[in-house]
Amino acid sequence: MRKKAALKEALVQVVIWIGLARATRMLLWRDRVAILLYHDPDPATLDRHLTYLSKFCDLVPFDDFSRPGTGRPRAAITLDDGHAGNADLLPVFIKHEVRPTIFLCSRIVGRPRMHWWMHPGAERAGLERLKRQPNDTRVAELEEAGFRQDGDDEATGLTISQIKAMRPFVDFQSHTRFHPILTCCNDTECADEIALSKHEVEALVKRPCEHFAFPNGNYGPREIELVKAAGYRTARTCDIGWNDERTDPFRLRAMIIGDKASTALLAVQLTGIPRLLKYWLRSGRWDGRFPQF
Template sequence: MKISPAKVFARIKQMLIGISGLSAKLHRVRGYKKITIVTYHGIHSGELPLGDHCFMHLDLFKEQMHYLHRHFHVLPLEEALQITDYKGKKPLAAITFDDGFYNNYSQAFPVLKALGLPATIFLSTNYIDSHNTIWFCDLLRMLSQTENKTLMWQGKRYHLKTDEQKQAVSRLLQAELKIKEPHDAQQALQALARALDCDLDYRYREDSPFYMLTAAAIKEMSDSGLITFGAHTHNHVILTKTSLAHAREEIQTSIRETEKLTGKPCYSFAYPNGRAEDFNEEHQQILSASGIRFCATTINGLTAPRQELLAFKRLFINTDTGIEVFKLQVHGHR
């Protein structure tokens, strides 16, 4: 793919700003009126079965947390979103995790605890205390395990000889399944399992990056006072891909289960997938009526306190986001 000279120049400029430390200085010039809310999913310390943008290596995560600790005033999410007339010496930030992977406890929590950094974890509650996981992790696992060198899918042949080819197929299939209704997506996943000669019925263990949180781990993190929990639907259902009645059930069940797991009220929710087309005003009305005050999207950007509380922006931190690019992101330059 050919990159235009303008894009090359822009990337070089961004890199130089990050390396020189100008990103933090420019943040000061622009003022601290907005909050930097970073988003993670899974954190791993070993080798992934198959690379995916939702799973970051622990070493990179540590480096990013140390940067936030030094250069930002990191607050609990709900506190940051309600702050008024902030006059601190550092910009505001909040840390979030979507889905509820066990490695949020085993890998990320010790780092957060050592630095005293609060965070919010949004739970897909049906997977808690189970050996099951979210469908895209099933897909990653099957693609990593299959011995097939090709995949015939909907009249097309896809090569699976290398990890790079498998990752490309994973991205394509994830995008395809996301636009389906939940029942149709599950049927497609079952068909893919047959095509890949893999078993969809698989018991994930604690040593898998795809293993989900346990009730005991949630209780320990909640009791620490550092970690707050929000809802993320019961089955990680994209709200606009199902009926309003089913969306209501998914929302209310996840809120109820989150409160049961923590023993505390649940005021926060993250939209699965989280793009503007993945939720609407009817969903926001259901959430508000269910006691939810804060809703996280995956729409990229900094967010203003006390504004768009039912659809606030966040920064998605990609798996391969190096520290210099991270600096640009969190200071609002990328």
């Protein structure tokens, strides 16, 4: 009897979410661009996601938001950090004729270095607490825990040859040099992370680097001014929402998708509602803005 009730409840949830997914698609997504944000999905999961998305939306390049709508929902695929596992996704991108954008940390990829939060010392020191420290304090604490951000160790990012192989099918753009929390950096650190990473990505991929993604979604007026001054054309945030030609190109909104999400969960995450609730619980605001610190 209890099993039957649970099944009934699950069915009700499915019906509610199918309704919400359709409603957000018709009322909010419409023919705008949802910029999906992944990190390190496995090929089978991404393949399932892209198959699902292709049924009702056009898969477009990242900067398509500035073009007039086609009457159909559009989705752009972005992946943050330049994880080594992204190289395995190449056959999936080719199969679905998707040109994704990968935001690289220019001083982590292409060498035997780790993304700082993946080091066991960072976990021990407390990730969320570390993120809120002034940048020099965070770097010093990590050194005490046995991690140097400019020291070579184990590679967690894409290698030079992987980037080269992916270059015909992928747009590589900037996600800073070392992935600090920019709002915790001093002015010089912040300006260097934003401007120097642009030149380093350009040297790495031999193409213009024109787009930027804020690490962890942290930004303020100073960061936006520095992104503009460095010569980028856009910046992607972790604020929730859809984009069109009226969206501020330096505050592009995203839909954060779980790397391991089932297709049902993907449909739920595409409504933006779970993330909206999460942000609201943290900040008390309903506007979908990432709770800054």
